Amino acid sequence: MSLLVLDTLTKSFGGLSAVDDLSLAVRAGEIFALIGPNGAGKSTTFNLISGLLAPDRGRIFFDGADITRTPPHSRAHLGVGRTFQLMQPFHDMTVRENVMVGELFGHTVPKSLPAARRDAEEICELVGLGHLLDRGVTALGLADLKRLEIARALATHPRLLLLDEVMAGLTPTEARQAVASIQGIRARGVTILLIDHVMSSIRDLAERVAVLNFGRKIAEGTFETVAHDPAVIEAYLGQDEADGSR
Amino acid sequence: MTGRALVRGGLLLAVLAAVVVLPLWVNRTQPYYLQLSINVLIFATLALSWDILARTGQLSLAHAAFYGLGAYTSVLLTTRAGLPIVAGMAAGAVVAVVAAVLLGVLTLRLRGIYFAIATLAFSETLRVITNQVRFTGAATGLVAPPLLGGHRPSQYLVILTILLALTLVSWWVNRSRWHFAFTAIRTNEEVAAVMGVDVVRFKVLAFAISALFAGITGAFYAHVFLFISPLEAYSLAVSVGALVAPIFGGLYTTAGPLVGAVVLRAGEEVLRSTVQRGYPIIYGFLLAAVILYMPGGLAGVWASLLARIPRPARRGARGEPAGS
Amino acid sequence: MLIFGVLRSGLYSLTSVGLALSVGVIGIVNFAHGEFLMLGAFLGYWLFVSYGVDPLAAIPIGAAAIFLLGGAVYRLSIRRVLRAPELNQMLLTFGLSIFLQNLAIILWTGDPRVATVSYKAEALAVGPFTMGVPQLVVFGLAMALTIGLYAVLGGTRVGKAMRAVAQNRLGASLLGIDVDRIYLLAFGLSTALAGIAGMMITLQLSVSPFIGLLYTLKAFAIMVIAGLGNINGVIYASLVLGLSEAFVEFYVPQGGGWAEGVFFFLILVVLLVRPRGLFR
Numbered sequence: 117m118s119l120l121v122l123d124t125l126t127k128s129f130g131g132l133s134a135v136d137d138l139s140l141a142v143r144a145g146e147i148f149a150l151i152g153p154n155g156a157g158k159s160t161t162f163n164l165i166s167g168l169l170a171p172d173r174g175r176i177f178f179d180g181a182d183i184t185r186t187p188p189h190s191r192a193h194l195g196v197g198r199t200f201q202l203m204q205p206f207h208d209m210t211v212r213e214n215v216m217v218g219e220l221f222g223h224t225v226p227k228s229l230p231a232a233r234r235d236a237e238e239i240c241e242l243v244g245l246g247h248l249l250d251r252g253v254t255a256l257g258l259a260d261l262k263r264l265e266i267a268r269a270l271a272t273h274p275r276l277l278l279l280d281e282v283m284a285g286l287t288p289t290e291a292r293q294a295v296a297s298i299q300g301i302r303a304r305g306v307t308i309l310l311i312d313h314v315m316s317s318i319r320d321l322a323e324r325v326a327v328l329n330f331g332r333k334i335a336e337g338t339f340e341t342v343a344h345d346p347a348v349i350e351a352y353l354g355q356d357e358a359d360g361s362r
Numbered sequence: 363m364t365g366r367a368l369v370r371g372g373l374l375l376a377v378l379a380a381v382v383v384l385p386l387w388v389n390r391t392q393p394y395y396l397q398l399s400i401n402v403l404i405f406a407t408l409a410l411s412w413d414i415l416a417r418t419g420q421l422s423l424a425h426a427a428f429y430g431l432g433a434y435t436s437v438l439l440t441t442r443a444g445l446p447i448v449a450g451m452a453a454g455a456v457v458a459v460v461a462a463v464l465l466g467v468l469t470l471r472l473r474g475i476y477f478a479i480a481t482l483a484f485s486e487t488l489r490v491i492t493n494q495v496r497f498t499g500a501a502t503g504l505v506a507p508p509l510l511g512g513h514r515p516s517q518y519l520v521i522l523t524i525l526l527a528l529t530l531v532s533w534w535v536n537r538s539r540w541h542f543a544f545t546a547i548r549t550n551e552e553v554a555a556v557m558g559v560d561v562v563r564f565k566v567l568a569f570a571i572s573a574l575f576a577g578i579t580g581a582f583y584a585h586v587f588l589f590i591s592p593l594e595a596y597s598l599a600v601s602v603g604a605l606v607a608p609i610f611g612g613l614y615t616t617a618g619p620l621v622g623a624v625v626l627r628a629g630e631e632v633l634r635s636t637v638q639r640g641y642p643i644i645y646g647f648l649l650a651a652v653i654l655y656m657p658g659g660l661a662g663v664w665a666s667l668l669a670r671i672p673r674p675a676r677r678g679a680r681g682e683p684a685g686s
Numbered sequence: 687m688l689i690f691g692v693l694r695s696g697l698y699s700l701t702s703v704g705l706a707l708s709v710g711v712i713g714i715v716n717f718a719h720g721e722f723l724m725l726g727a728f729l730g731y732w733l734f735v736s737y738g739v740d741p742l743a744a745i746p747i748g749a750a751a752i753f754l755l756g757g758a759v760y761r762l763s764i765r766r767v768l769r770a771p772e773l774n775q776m777l778l779t780f781g782l783s784i785f786l787q788n789l790a791i792i793l794w795t796g797d798p799r800v801a802t803v804s805y806k807a808e809a810l811a812v813g814p815f816t817m818g819v820p821q822l823v824v825f826g827l828a829m830a831l832t833i834g835l836y837a838v839l840g841g842t843r844v845g846k847a848m849r850a851v852a853q854n855r856l857g858a859s860l861l862g863i864d865v866d867r868i869y870l871l872a873f874g875l876s877t878a879l880a881g882i883a884g885m886m887i888t889l890q891l892s893v894s895p896f897i898g899l900l901y902t903l904k905a906f907a908i909m910v911i912a913g914l915g916n917i918n919g920v921i922y923a924s925l926v927l928g929l930s931e932a933f934v935e936f937y938v939p940q941g942g943g944w945a946e947g948v949f950f951f952l953i954l955v956v957l958l959v960r961p962r963g964l965f966r
Contacts, residue, residue, distance in 0.1 A: 217559065490944070
């Protein structure tokens with residue numbers, strides 16, 4: 117059962133094709149990875165799915181419903197959540213308050229303030245931020261900021277979670293923790309679509325992988341299949357393959 | 363109730379009592395102070411209503427537009443259509459809200475300086491049109507019927523009521539889920555949207571509330587000072603004052619704009635007696651000084667003073683303004 | 687009418703190109719830009735009234751003076767907010783403009799002053815058109831300066847450094863360019879250009895502390911039409927504004943008053959329809 121279907125999605129910016137005729141389907145409950153060299157159109161795809169950009173052509177289906185014209189906040193209500201690569205916490209608020217925004221507004225039925233506060237604290241505990249609830253976000257380190265990103269996205273109780281380069285900049289230990297967390301999230305019934313460059317983590321996590329280059333999908337399949345695809349290898353030629361061991 | 367809360371509550375009550383009683387009492391011997399108080403309250407209402415819009419990150423230079431629209435609508439309806447002043451003021455508020463919703467929707471995609479310039483253009487366009495068109499009295503202006511027969515003490519109570527209502531709205535907004543929505547939108551609209559915040563709705567709502575109070579205050583102003591013209595009603599000085607006070611006093615709070623307004627307006631009175639013209643120079647100076655040296659405004663200074671007093675850790679500091 | 691509009695656009699170009707320079711190179715929208723113009727105008731006026739110096743001849747003095755003033759303002763205030771949110775920068779220059787305008791009111795009162803130069807009313811007839819001599823001279827000079835600025839930006843080392851900084855601040859500093867000094871020069875230059883424009887205004891129109899804001903807003907309109915930071919498009923955008931105003935003045939009844947609002951209208955329209963500007 118496909119939770120997310122992208123149908124011939126196209127988006128260009130002033131003549132440059134960022135996403136070109138992209139079609140793919142993500143099955144409910146799986147972990148799907150989107151990889152490709154820099155500038156391949158991965159972030160644009162995320163922006164299209166979450167509703168921050170409108171496609172020039174093509175459609176997006178979520179759980180069978182056409183959400184191509186749905187505004188971003190409604191998509192959040194339907195169950196599409198995402199993190200951002202350039203972490204952008206709400207810097208005027210504490211950690212708890214950041215997560216509360218998601219709890220308060222991420223559902224079709226509005227939650228009360230006390231309930232939102234409780235649930236936000238629960239999620240923070242879950243991702244390991246329980247001891248930082250009252251801290252201002254400007255004091256957080258990289259790994260904690262990433263946890264906050266995930267916590268915020270989880271606060272909207274998504275059915276599909278878009279993870280945007282969560283592995284970047286993490287030490288190997290932190291990366292392993294992150295992989296475990298993500299698997300834990302999936303175990304709770306959340307479908308995951310992730311973008312990343314850290315190949316070792318992708319190999320551990322993803323059941324299926326799609327490769328983008330210049331906005332087009334050039335390969336799709338298991339990690340092993342894709343890793344040996346000549347077109348993929350060629351696309352990455354000249355790319356520093358040490359990306360995987362950053 | 364904790365000791366601190368009691369002290370706070372008591373202080374608030376004392377201030378309220380003073381604000382209500384003092385000017386009226388002094389009026390018996392020195393009517394000047396009642397007049398000044400009315401001016402201060404008008405200014406405070408403009409400042410606080412501007413701040414509400416600012417909480418969504420929309421720093422508008424169009425506040426005078428809503429003020430002027432409220433004034434002109436009310437005067438036109440009461441003089442040309444014979445409506446009672448109450449109806450005129452209500453209509454003024456409605457027209458201001460409609461204009462605000464329009465402007466809000468039109469400027470949804472504009473950010474920062476673009477937004478500011480567009481709102482300024484909106485306000486100034488209104489001024490030019492009003493200045494040219496005979497129906498609105500052109501440059502000569504319009505004469506307005508007096509509110510409550512010109513009885514200053516009663517007028518004072520009216521503006522006080524308006525300000526109190528606005529204060530309650532502002533206070534409620536800051537304690538409710540709206541605070542989260544506004545702050546999220548102000549910090550990062552896209553992230554807020556993706557987390558389920560209906561950005562359009564909240565931005566336009568903020569515009570509407572802000573304009574409602576600006577409009578009704580404009581109408582009040584018209585019926586108290588009995589004369590309006592495009593130069594004053596749509597004056598850039600109104601918009602400037604409305605933004606300097608919150609910045610000076612502390613953005614995104616309820617007390618900040620109010621304290622800022624009172625201090626600034628009182629200071630202006632002092633200056634006006636010494637420097638005849640060009641006293642707004644102090645606004646320019648203060649604005650620059652605050653941005654350069656005191657980004658939190660008075661509220662920021664107050665907060666940093668409080669922070670030096672050791673006390674048990676509570677919720678993190680809220681409402682850091684533009685300088686952080 | 688056409689001539690009128692074109693001649694006027696010369697002055698507008700000069701006024702706006704300075705602002706565009708400041709926006710493009712430094713990245714700051716200087717709300718106080720018009721106040722430097724106003725100060726230049728007053729300088730021109732006082733030099734004329736006290737020493738009999740023709741404002742045009744006094745331009746080098748005025749330019750130098752305003753350049754120094756601009757540099758001082760940059761050092762004292764602008765520099766501090768370059769890393770701050772854009773809103774702070776906007777508010778700072780806004781406060782600065784209010785400060786300068788009211789300073790002028792306090793020093794020189796709000797009354798408009800007029801400098802009557804000997805050739806003020808002279809006109810030149812070219813074919814079927816008559817043009818005022820001052821307007822013509824101002825136009826010529828303004829255009830020359832504007833084009834001169836383009837030449838400086840394109841040809842000289844400093845100019846190229848400015849363009850480098852405009853495009854990529856970090857990259858430019860890595861190349862060894864002293865970015866802070868470039869900012870200082872650019873800001874000083876932008877205010878000096880405004881000051882020169884002000885002195886030209888002394889020649890034709892009345893001088894008062896209130897003209898600053900008006901020209902700041904018109905410069906904004908032109909920048910918005912050209913696209914913020916687009917220095918090259920300023921000439922065309924100035925033509926758009928100049929001609930639109932002339933059109934309204936001549937063909938709309940009571941056009942004089944309405945023409946004042948033309949640029950606001952243009953701002954609104956452009957921002958709502960094509961926020962990136964018409965001439966990108």
